Amino acid sequence: MSTTAGRKSPRFRAALAAVPAALLFTAGCSSDGEGPGEAAGGVPVVEKGRLTTCTHLPYPPFQFERGGKVVGFDVALVDLVAEDLGVEQKILDTPFENFKTGAFLNSGECDLAAAGMTITDEREKNVDFSVPYFDATQAVLASKRSGVRTLAEIKARKLRLGAQAETTGESYAKSQGFDPVAFESSDAVLNGLRTGQVDAVVIDYPVVQGWLKDKANAAAFVLGENVDTGERYGFSVKKGNDRLRAAIDKAITDAKADGTYDKLYEEWIGPLPEARR
Template structure:
């Protein structure tokens, strides 16, 4: 990451209270939105005047899910920082996850950026430009406590589930497994609950969120945690350098002024410094 040019403070209450499934567009600091211009602070061109439009795929807690009628989560809060810097508000669109690999909605002008707990990979870089990494992730194996499965190695011959089009699914396949594909993270958990599968492989932060529910924690446990070298990034249309720079600047400042840590603790759990990427650029995911 680039060297931080300055520190500043933010009010986190303003950061996390703005995101909704469809947000009302706000004015820029110079009232540009009122005149219909799509140019935000710093010369960033937006697809709609007065708003930063984010494509995501719901639900994927703790990164984005609908809570009390609003889409909220770690990704949402971080992108709110970008929107605040640009002098606009964030609007969120729920879109199919397969479009994140191709950049379809970015290329068609439906969204300015995509945020969906998405792993940075060399294959995906062919279609979109990634921000600096903002999260270090691992894959977890969640099982029924009565399953007898104690590690990833024990999954051979078992009914395994994973979310479609994700690196968790890719990783399982790369190890010779044939996971059942589920459309969403909620469907993955439901597949485990109903006995459609005996175990699931999915990003560990998602499992952390599930286990906050007592009934889920009573029935299931993490059998293994697999280090795959994954890092998450936000994406923009290829060549959108100004918006990419604005995203990276917001991420750098959030880590420097403590906002990142506070948001991490709010949405994910006890802060682990290893989860926040360092100053180096993202390396390709193992999956």
């Protein structure tokens, strides 16, 4: 990824400073703000002075709580959008199944959805997506005692496979002939593996990377096969909200051009893929 030195440092410093200062976290979906408003460039927002993001917690390293704040890769990228629009980001924790339908976008609860969400044809029927901001793969994580590393081995031994409900990981498992145990959140997926409810799970690779940074997890579980499903993440907006979608696209494109994206990737995800070094 090429960079433009003249823009790189100031934008990155501003982005990092904005994350804790601009973040307003609200559990649930209610809003007691001033009502609808308009951000820079005539971009409509559901609450004056704020860019309201629907997400589903926790989903590290994309969005999760740390030290009383919601942080992560998605949070940092959306903060760049908010910075460009001259507003602050506010985050609402909402059920993941609503991201398929765009319910909270259509009802005016949120301006955009950011939840490590794969762009799919089904979802594009209900929402408009930004340009892709992350290439994702699925990974198998298994208990060491199970002795398995691949989905084929799990199937052959008739072991229990888990996945997060309503995700592409769950869909992929079903497409491979599994009836996976569905968990409501990524934390629940990990807990299911820890407690022996399942013998292995399939979930986004960056999530597994984050789990394995914990020594206890690394001692108990083993990373199995990586499955390239061609998935790409995007932020979604209400159908027809072209001004906000264009603002999100610009923030992502600028961040990739000036080096900010790579720095945030290394901070929240890990080492850059070899193709981008």
